[in-house]
Amino acid sequence: VKVKIPFGNKQLDAIFNVPEKKLRYGVILTHGAGGDMNFPQLVSLAAYLASQGILCLRFTCKGLNIAYRTKAYKTVVEYLKLSDDYKLSGVFLAAIVRTRGKQNESPK
Numbered sequence: 001v002k003v004k005i006p007f008g009n010k011q012l013d014a015i016f017n018v019p020e021k022k023l024r025y026g027v028i029l030t031h032g033a034g035g036d037m038n039f040p041q042l043v044s045l046a047a048y049l050a051s052q053g054i055l056c057l058r059f060t061c062k063g064l065n066i067a068y069r070t071k072a073y074k075t076v077v078e079y080l081k082l083s084d085d086y087k088l089s090g091v092f093l094a095a096i097v098r099t100r101g102k103q104n105e106s107p108k
Contacts, residue, residue, distance in 0.1 A: 005059065005079045012072060013037065014059035016086075017050035026055035026091045028076055030069075036060040055086055 001018060004011040015037060027049055031039045037058040046056040057080055061072045073093060080091060 005076055007072060007075050012059050012061065012076065014057055014076065015046070017046040017056040017058070018086075019050045019053045019055060021053035023053070023055050023086060024089045026057060026080060026086065026088045027094055028073070028080065028091060029056060029058040029094050030061045030073070036062075055088065 001016040003014045003016065005014050013036075027046075029037075029042055029046060031037060031042060035042075037060045042058050046058050049056045057076065059072075059076055061069055063069055063072065077091060077093070080086065080088070
Protein backbone atom coordinates (compact mmCIF):
# COMPACT_ATOMS: atom_id res chain seq x y z
CA VAL A 1 0.00 0.00 0.00
CA LYS A 2 1.63 3.26 -1.13
CA VAL A 3 1.31 6.29 1.14
CA LYS A 4 2.64 9.85 1.37
CA ILE A 5 3.65 10.89 4.89
CA PRO A 6 3.50 14.63 5.60
CA PHE A 7 6.93 15.92 6.65
CA GLY A 8 7.18 19.68 7.07
CA ASN A 9 6.51 21.22 3.67
CA LYS A 10 7.39 17.91 1.96
CA GLN A 11 6.06 14.38 1.87
CA LEU A 12 7.93 11.15 2.44
CA ASP A 13 7.17 8.36 -0.01
CA ALA A 14 6.40 5.13 1.81
CA ILE A 15 5.02 1.64 1.21
CA PHE A 16 3.28 -0.70 3.65
CA ASN A 17 3.80 -4.44 3.25
CA VAL A 18 0.77 -5.80 5.10
CA PRO A 19 0.70 -9.40 6.35
CA GLU A 20 -2.34 -11.63 5.91
CA LYS A 21 -2.24 -12.60 9.60
CA LYS A 22 -3.43 -10.44 12.48
CA LEU A 23 -0.92 -7.65 13.14
CA ARG A 24 0.92 -7.31 16.45
CA TYR A 25 4.28 -5.85 15.54
CA GLY A 26 5.73 -3.69 12.84
CA VAL A 27 9.08 -2.69 11.42
CA ILE A 28 9.96 0.67 9.91
CA LEU A 29 12.73 0.40 7.32
CA THR A 30 14.77 2.92 5.42
CA HIS A 31 17.97 2.93 3.38
CA GLY A 32 21.46 4.32 3.66
CA ALA A 33 22.78 7.39 1.87
CA GLY A 34 22.16 7.49 -1.84
CA GLY A 35 19.45 4.83 -1.92
CA ASP A 36 15.70 4.75 -1.69
CA MET A 37 12.96 2.47 -0.35
CA ASN A 38 13.10 0.39 -3.54
CA PHE A 39 16.61 -0.87 -2.79
CA PRO A 40 16.30 -4.61 -3.60
CA GLN A 41 17.34 -5.79 -0.13
CA LEU A 42 14.71 -3.55 1.51
CA VAL A 43 11.99 -4.82 -0.83
CA SER A 44 12.95 -8.44 -0.11
CA LEU A 45 13.19 -7.91 3.64
CA ALA A 46 9.82 -6.15 3.75
CA ALA A 47 8.13 -8.95 1.79
CA TYR A 48 9.69 -11.59 4.03
CA LEU A 49 8.65 -9.81 7.23
CA ALA A 50 5.08 -9.46 5.97
CA SER A 51 5.02 -13.18 5.10
CA GLN A 52 5.90 -13.84 8.77
CA GLY A 53 3.03 -11.68 10.08
CA ILE A 54 4.98 -8.47 10.67
CA LEU A 55 3.75 -5.20 9.21
CA CYS A 56 6.55 -3.43 7.37
CA LEU A 57 6.61 0.26 6.49
CA ARG A 58 9.56 1.28 4.33
CA PHE A 59 10.20 4.85 3.32
CA THR A 60 12.57 7.03 1.34
CA CYS A 61 14.63 9.57 3.27
CA LYS A 62 16.89 11.58 0.98
CA GLY A 63 18.60 13.72 3.63
CA LEU A 64 22.17 12.85 4.57
CA ASN A 65 22.15 14.93 7.76
CA ILE A 66 21.61 12.76 10.87
CA ALA A 67 19.31 15.37 12.48
CA TYR A 68 17.14 15.40 9.33
CA ARG A 69 17.01 11.59 9.22
CA THR A 70 16.12 11.43 12.91
CA LYS A 71 13.23 13.86 12.38
CA ALA A 72 12.06 11.82 9.39
CA TYR A 73 12.09 8.60 11.43
CA LYS A 74 10.20 10.32 14.26
CA THR A 75 7.59 11.56 11.79
CA VAL A 76 7.13 8.08 10.33
CA VAL A 77 6.81 6.52 13.81
CA GLU A 78 4.16 9.10 14.77
CA TYR A 79 2.33 8.51 11.50
CA LEU A 80 2.16 4.78 12.23
CA LYS A 81 1.15 5.31 15.88
CA LEU A 82 -1.75 7.55 14.79
CA SER A 83 -2.91 5.17 12.07
CA ASP A 84 -6.49 3.92 12.42
CA ASP A 85 -5.71 1.04 10.06
CA TYR A 86 -2.80 -0.50 11.96
CA LYS A 87 -2.88 -0.83 15.76
CA LEU A 88 0.37 -2.46 16.89
CA SER A 89 1.83 -3.63 20.20
CA GLY A 90 5.30 -2.47 19.19
CA VAL A 91 7.46 -1.15 16.37
CA PHE A 92 11.11 -1.79 15.54
CA LEU A 93 13.29 0.61 13.55
CA ALA A 94 15.85 -0.57 11.01
CA ALA A 95 18.03 0.72 8.22
CA ILE A 96 20.06 -1.08 5.60
CA VAL A 97 23.37 0.56 4.85
CA ARG A 98 25.32 -0.46 1.81
CA THR A 99 29.05 0.13 1.92
CA ARG A 100 31.26 0.67 -1.06
CA GLY A 101 34.69 -0.83 -1.56
CA LYS A 102 36.24 -3.94 -0.08
CA GLN A 103 34.45 -5.58 2.80
CA ASN A 104 35.79 -7.95 5.43
CA GLU A 105 39.33 -6.76 4.82
CA SER A 106 41.67 -6.83 7.81
CA PRO A 107 43.23 -3.48 8.77
CA LYS A 108 46.95 -3.24 8.05
